Amino acid sequence: MSNNTITRGLIGIIVIIFAVFFVVQNYVYDSGNRFEDTLKVIMDEAKKENWEMAQQKEEEFNKLWLNGKYLIALNNAEHDYSEMKDAIEVLRSSIEIKDRNRAVESANRVMGHFINFKKIVPEP
Numbered sequence: 001m002s003n004n005t006i007t008r009g010l011i012g013i014i015v016i017i018f019a020v021f022f023v024v025q026n027y028v029y030d031s032g033n034r035f036e037d038t039l040k041v042i043m044d045e046a047k048k049e050n051w052e053m054a055q056q057k058e059e060e061f062n063k064l065w066l067n068g069k070y071l072i073a074l075n076n077a078e079h080d081y082s083e084m085k086d087a088i089e090v091l092r093s094s095i096e097i098k099d100r101n102r103a104v105e106s107a108n109r110v111m112g113h114f115i116n117f118k119k120i121v122p123e124p
Contacts, residue, residue, distance in 0.1 A: 016063035
């Protein structure tokens with residue numbers, strides 16, 4: 001085998017790995033924009049102070065997060081992943097103590113992190 005054949009083969013394998021990774025990430029998180037839509041509902045319900053619905057949607061959101069958090073950890077810096085994880089914990093506790101402002105703020109923070117994480121090259 002020549003060096004060109006090996007180089008092309010390795011490039012092809014890397015492209016396939018990236019494609020599979022982003023297809024799986026898209027399926028887990030962006031299938032019907034479930035992640036973002038659920039966060040928006042949480043924000044809306046927190047603004048209305050409908051805490052039962054906010055709690056229910058937060059539980060749905062947590063299931064989505066648990067299904068794919070390793071995909072986010074794989075593609076992003078540890079610091080960014082930790083910030084998102086902390087923001088999710090703040091969101092959960094804000095809903096539990098019924099703190100409207102903090103719940104909306106933390107949901108916005110989680111949304112911002114997620115939008116950044118979806119990018120092929122996330123911003124620092």
